[in-house]
Amino acid sequence: MTVSPASPQETAAGRDLCRATAIRRISARIIEAPTTRQHKLSNTSVRHQGYIFVTVELENGVTGFGEGSTLGGPRWAEESVEAMKANIDAYLAPALIGHPACLAEAASLQMERAAKRNYTAKSAIDMALLDATGKTLEVPAHVLLGGAVRTSFEAVWALASGDAAQEVEEALEMIRRGWFRRFKIKLGFADPQTDLARLAALQAALPAGTPLVADVNQAWSEAECIRHLPALRDLGVSLIEQPIAAGQTAASARIAARSEVPVMMDESVSTLAEAARESAAATGSVLSLKLCKHGSAHTLKRVAGIAAAQGVQLYGGCLLESSIGAAGHLQAFATLPRLEWGTEQFGPKILVEDLVTEGLRYADFQVHLPQGPGLGITPNPEVIDKYARKE
């Protein structure tokens, strides 16, 4: 193992911590957890969530947990649960055996050498290392990331059944419960006229001024954006997410420049280089951050810094994680100096059964940072067993 000269091994306490947190074993299970309803996107439609559930066991007997999410196989991004399990078992886990979990940056470098990209798989392991190190030190994971500057987040719920009447009922129920009063509507799986009619029905039924994000998930062309973005503005949409294909940088910049509603970058920004390129090209003025895109909590923070340095505002994205992955995100989001648009992290509430003993707390339209060491949640072994794919 390579550690920098400034590693904690230079002090007795640091040496002890490295020894105590040496990784003994990493295992990965595929989870298929049913959702309460169909969740439709432009490129996929799901009735259950596919997660990779990672367990890391340390020499000191502490166990850490992490989760990586997908949406309907390798459709939203290139990783599937099957690919993640194969690459964790064959490449990522062997690269980390004996490595101190407390040296998260060095662990990321080891994973980088072992496998290119694979950001969701890497982020699930990184999350488990943070959980295990936090539990060892008896501190919340955010302390390992610089410490929280907020403990609650304005939360966004996604409406994605495609049935306007059902979506109105669902949104009003979320408001009634005091969980969510900001909504994201998924567009792009129907033609634009149908999408706009659905949006108009929602807008008419929700309380005046309800903030709405429209996520097109790369489905439109530049020409369709030119035609339809003004209608989204007229329908009160406050943020337009990833309207065209990731990588179409020049077209995205033209769309963002002519749109009167801010454009949010999502699928187009995963790596540090993409964060730098897309922010400099002004393909959006808001960025959605997700551990599954960036590969680790520390990298998420660097991506956030690159974007913020160029004036881009930040939004805490999700991929319908359970309370395990959602807690991992909140631990990182809590430490960002600015998070102008709050966070989604609605995944725990769309699962028929959450994967933890006590789910994240949603109250006063906020999702709250869990308390306690590590991620601050405890996976429920019975529920995990129930939804784990039988090998």
Ligand SMILES: O=C(O)C[C@H]1C=CC(=O)O1
């Ligand atoms: O943002 C995405 O593209 C992915 C995901 C997050 C919420 C949702 O409904 O889909």
Ligand SMILES: [Mn+2]
């Ligand atoms: Mn999105």
